[in-house]
Amino acid sequence: MAKKNKKNSPASENGDLPTNEEKKKEEPKKPYKRTYKRRAKPQYKPPSQLSFPQFLKLYPNDDTCLEVVFDMRYPPDENGLRLCTKCQKRTIHIRLIARKCYRCRNCRHHVYPLAGTVMEGSNTMLVVWFYAMYQFSICKNGISAKELQRALGVTYKTAWSIGIKIREALSAVDKDGMLFSGTVELDEALIGGKVRGGKRGWGAENKTCLFGIKERGGRVKVIAVNNRERETLFPLIKLHVEEGSKINTDEFKVYHTLNNEGYTHDTVVHSDYQWSKGETHTNSIEGYWSNLKKSILGTHTYVSPKHMQKYLCEFDFRHNNRNDLIFNQILKKVYGTPYNISVINTSANFSPKHK
Ligand SMILES: [Zn+2]
Numbered sequence: 001m002a003k004k005n006k007k008n009s010p011a012s013e014n015g016d017l018p019t020n021e022e023k024k025k026e027e028p029k030k031p032y033k034r035t036y037k038r039r040a041k042p043q044y045k046p047p048s049q050l051s052f053p054q055f056l057k058l059y060p061n062d063d064t065c066l067e068v069v070f071d072m073r074y075p076p077d078e079n080g081l082r083l084c085t086k087c088q089k090r091t092i093h094i095r096l097i098a099r100k101c102y103r104c105r106n107c108r109h110h111v112y113p114l115a116g117t118v119m120e121g122s123n124t125m126l127v128v129w130f131y132a133m134y135q136f137s138i139c140k141n142g143i144s145a146k147e148l149q150r151a152l153g154v155t156y157k158t159a160w161s162i163g164i165k166i167r168e169a170l171s172a173v174d175k176d177g178m179l180f181s182g183t184v185e186l187d188e189a190l191i192g193g194k195v196r197g198g199k200r201g202w203g204a205e206n207k208t209c210l211f212g213i214k215e216r217g218g219r220v221k222v223i224a225v226n227n228r229e230r231e232t233l234f235p236l237i238k239l240h241v242e243e244g245s246k247i248n249t250d251e252f253k254v255y256h257t258l259n260n261e262g263y264t265h266d267t268v269v270h271s272d273y274q275w276s277k278g279e280t281h282t283n284s285i286e287g288y289w290s291n292l293k294k295s296i297l298g299t300h301t302y303v304s305p306k307h308m309q310k311y312l313c314e315f316d317f318r319h320n321n322r323n324d325l326i327f328n329q330i331l332k333k334v335y336g337t338p339y340n341i342s343v344i345n346t347s348a349n350f351s352p353k354h355k
Contacts, residue, residue, distance in 0.1 A: 171313035
């Protein structure tokens with residue numbers, strides 16, 4: 001009852017604070033005003049992969065696919081004229097329906113857009129090749145030959161061959177050959193191993209040794225190597241990392257002379273449970289190892305050391321082009337670089353012990 005009395009009685013009489021009702025009466029109503037800030041619109045980020053309807057619309061049949069390849073390899077000018085490789089004149093090229101080729105209207109020279117690419121001499125439909133590349137672009141953990149076989153409706157042998165040829169094209173060395181710069185993390189890892197038992201870890205004989213170079217917030221490059229000795233790793237570092245870059249590694253003793261080679265070297269001591277020291281850490285490359293091993297184990301289960309580098313290049317390619325439309329990047333790589341097995345990006349001295 002006492003509480004009720006307090007509420008009902010005016011504040012001035014009792015000397016108490018004014019109640020909410022009295023406050024409402026005294027204060028004139030303020031016009032409604034938005035007090036919070038409007039959230040900034042998120043920047044539009046184009047999707048990194050094509051949806052299936054988009055793919056169907058862009059590449060519906062063999063003729064369209066051939067035209068896409070022709071445009072990429074022999075780009076037309078504003079008037080639709082292309083430079084003929086034989087008569088060196090800009091002319092119209094006419095499609096010959098019976099063959100996968102175009103004819104120069106001036107000198108009647110035949111141009112085969114697929115010549116010199118991974119698809120040269122292939123009897124598989126071009127749209128099937130495009131669909132295989134599309135599968136490569138949408139599967140973030142890679143795609144196995146068995147999965148390709150079911151998706152494409154071809155034999156296992158064809159599916160395996162298509163997969164490995166696309167991987168070989170993705171492994172081709174970039175023409176620009178940009179070096180890694182800024183803060184670069186280096187690390188080694190072991191992968192694979194078919195034989196059970198025996199020594200574990202670095203003493204194991206049936207595992208493949210990988211050497212990883214990762215630019216902080218940027219690209220990655222993984223190379224299959226014979227061992228992790230100075231003679232093996234230092235030429236690769238000099239080949240791929242720009243002089244003057246900051247290099248972060250773990251406490252592995254081989255890296256200790258990097259300061260004498262024109263790099264600024266800093267380490268974190270993993271054996272002392274030290275994972276980062278200010279901005280010095282190797283967490284980016286460690287994270288990449290984790291993803292790579294899960295992808296290979298989950299998708300391929302086992303990759304032979306003989307073909308390991310192609311698979312590594314495929315995952316590097318997917319990581320390095322994560323912000324672009326990856327299908328277009330695959331097309332560029334497959335048709336932009338002439339197909340030549342000698343340009344595959346392996347370490348020159350890698351010789352797999354177990355095949
Ligand atoms: Zn011509």
